[in-house]
Amino acid sequence: MTAAFKKALCACLFMMAISFGVDGVAAEIWVSPDGSDRNPGTRVQPMASVLMAQRKARNLRRLNDPSVRDGVRIILRDGVYELVEPLRFRPEDSGTQAGPTLVIAAPGEHPVLSGGVTLQGWKKAAGEIPGLPQTAQGKVWVTEAPRPGGRGLEFRQMWVNGKKAARASTLGDGALPRILSVDKQKQEMWIPALPQTFKDVGALEFVIHQWWAIAILRVKSLDVEGDKARVTFWQPESRIEFEHPWPAPFIDEKKDKNGNSAFYLSNAIELLNQPGEWYEDLDASKVYYWPRPGEDLSQAKVVVPMLETLVRVEGTLDEPVAHLRFEGIRFAHTSWLRPSRAGHVPLQAGMYILDAYKLLQPGTPDKSYLENQAWIGRQPASVTVACANHIQFERCRFEHLAATGLDFVRGTHHDQVQGCTFRDIGGTGLQMGFFGDAAFEAHLPYDPSDEREVCRFERIANNLLTDCTNEDWGCVGISVGYARDVTIEHNEISHLNYSGIAIGWGWTRTISCMRNNKVVANHIHHFAKNMYDVGGIYTLSPQPHTEISGNSIHDLAKAPYAHDPTHYQYIYLDENSSYIRVLNNWTEADKFFSNTPGPGNEWKNNGPDVSEEVKNQAGLEPAYRDLLEL
Secondary structure (H helix, E strand, O other): OOOOHHHHHHHHHHHHHHOOOHOOEEEEEOOOOOOOOOOOOOOOOOEHHHHHHHHHHHHHHHHHOHHHHOOEEEEEOOOOEOOOOOOOOOHHHHHOOOEEEEEEEEEOOEEEEEEEEOOOOOOEOOOOOOOOOHHHHHOEEEEEEOOOOHHHOOOOOEOOOOOOOOEEEOOOOOOEOOOOOEEEOOOOEEEEEEOOOOOOHHHOOOEEEEHHHHHHHEEEEEEEOOOOOEEOOOOOOHHHHHHHOOOOOOOOOOOOOOOOOOEEEEEOHHOOOOOEEEEEEEEOEEEEEEOOOOOOHHHHHHEEEEEOEEEEEEEEOEEEEEEEEEOEEEOOOOOOOOHHHHHHHHOOOOOEEEEEEEOOOOOOOOOOOOOEEEEEEEEOOEEEEEEEEEEEEEOEEEEEEOOEEEEEEEEEEEOEOOEEEEEEEEEOOOOEOOOOOEEEEEOOOOOOOHHHOOOEEEEOOEEEEOOOOOOOOOOEEEEEEEEEEEEEEEEEEEOOOOOOOEEEEOOOOOOOEEEEEEEEOOOOEOOOOOOOEEEEEEEOEEEEEEEOOOOOEEEEEEEEOOOOOOOOOEEEEEEOOOEEEEOOEOOOOEEEEOOOOOOOOOOEEEEEOOOHHHHHOOOOOOHHHHHHHH
8 A cells, every 4th residue: 555545545434434423532421311420421421411411412522522523422331311401502513524422322222311200109998989980980090190390290291111191181071062152252062061160160171172283271269050051261361262263163053064062171070081181289299190991000110291391502693503413313212281270272283373364354464354463372391492403303202291292492504303203192293383472463574684583404314203282173294484494305194183384474465585495205194183274295385396296195084073074184274384396295185175275386287197107105214214113
C-alpha cells in the first residue's frame, strides 16, 4: 500500500466518520434504572437518571470536550424510568450535523419513560360498599390512592398489565340515551330519568355526542321530575357549552334525522357495574376496580398517570434546539386533567374552546359571512417540540397516553418522525402546526411576518397509528394545522373514532402560510367509529401546491349516534379548501364531499376503480412492516 493510497484512505475514513458521526467515536453515557447518578455513566457503571445524563452531556459540550466531536449518545438500558417532572431539552442540549445528541435504547432493549405511578396494596373489598351496584358487590378490589407530594393524586386513566381499564360509566351499558331538550338561556338540559341515584352528583361527568366532537361537562345538579331529569353544569364549561354555536348538541325538531344527540355519564361508584371498570373516590382516597377475567390484583401491575408531559424539546426562535434524535424509546402513561377541572368543549380535532359565541352581526375583515368566533386551547402531549430543528424520532413507541402523543407546536423545521408506533392514545396521535390560541381567533388566516414561527419541511413516514382518539372521540390520527412543506407518507392509520389525517385549519378563503403539503401513499382504515362529518383525509382552507395521492382508504365505520348517518366520506375537502390536487387515491366506494370549496382544486382518478397497484403500495414500506407484528 503506497503512502499516497494510505493518505487517501485515511482522508476517506475521516470524511465517513464526519458524515456518519453516530458511528464514529461519539461520547457514550449509559443509564439504567439499577444504576447510580454517582457513577461515571459507563456501560459497567451506568447512571440512574436521564436527567443527570443530560447534565453530563451538556457539560461535555459546554467544555468542548474532545469526546463529543462525533456527538453524544445517552444510552438507556431496559426498564421503566418513572419521571417526577418532564425532561427538558434546551438549546444547550443541541448537537451538530456531524455530532448529534442521541437518546437511544441499548441494542435489543426497550426502555420506557413513564409518567405513571404504580398502585399497590390491592385487597378484595370487604363488606357492603355504599353506592356500588349489587351486581358488583363482593367482586371489586380496593387500594389507597397514591399521594405524591403529600396530596391525593387525581387521575382519569388506569392500566392493568398494560391494558387500559375503563372509568366507571354508562358507555358500556347498552345503547346510549339521547338528550330530550336544551335550554340555552337557563343553561340546562333535559334527559330521560336515570335508573341510578347518586350520592355525589357533583363528581359526575356528562359526555355528549356533538356532530364531529364530544363535550365533557361536570355535573352541578341532577333533578328528577317524573320520567325526565334536569341537568346543570359547573362553570366555565356551562357558559361555553351553551354559548358556542359549533358544534353543539343536535336536537331533531323535525324528526327527519337519526334522533337527538346521545350522551353518557361517567365517574360515579354507582356506575361501576362490569369487569374492567374502576372508580376513584377522591374524598376517601380509595380506588375501586372490578378485575377482568384472568386478572389477579395481588400480582398485577396497575399504573395510573401523574404527569401530563414527559419530554419538552423547547428552544427559542433565535436559539433553537437542533440535531437531537430519539431512537427506540417508549413514552408511556400520561394524564390530562382539564376535563376534571374545567370541562372540555372542543371546536374541532380536540382543540378545546376557551371562549366562543355567535356574532349578532356576522363578518370579519377576512370573512364577511363568519357568524361565530372562537379562541382555543391545545391538549397537552407526551412529547412537545417547539422552536427546534433536525429533531428525529425513529422506532419510538407512544402508548398509554391520555391526550396527544407527539406535538410539533411552533417554530420547527427539517424534522422527521419515522418508524414509530402510536397506540392506545386518548387524543390525537401526532399533531403539528398552529391552530390558534387564547390570543388568536381560530378562524383567522395565520401568516406570521416571521416565517420561523411556522412548522415547515417536516416528514412523517412509515408510522403505525392505531387505537388513538379512544377518549376524545373528535381527535384524529395525524393532525396538521397551519404548516407548510409537510410530507405525510406511507403511514398506516386505523381504528379511530373520527378522521384519519386532517390537514389545514382556519375555515378561511385567504391564502396563508399553508402550502406545498403532501399526503401520499398512506393506508387508512377502520375510522369514523363514533363521529361523523368525517373524512379518511380531511382538509380545510387554501393550501397551494398541496397534493393528496396514492392513498388507500377503506372500512369506514357507520357511527351509531350520528344524527345524519350518511354524512361521511373517504376524502373530504371542507370549507374553502383550495388549490389542492387529489389524484389516484383508492377507496372502497366512490364517496367524496366538498363543502363550499375554494378555487383551484383538481380531482382525478379517485375511487374503487383505481389500480390495485396503488392500493398495494400504500401504507408501511417493507422495512417497517414489522410494526404490524408488535
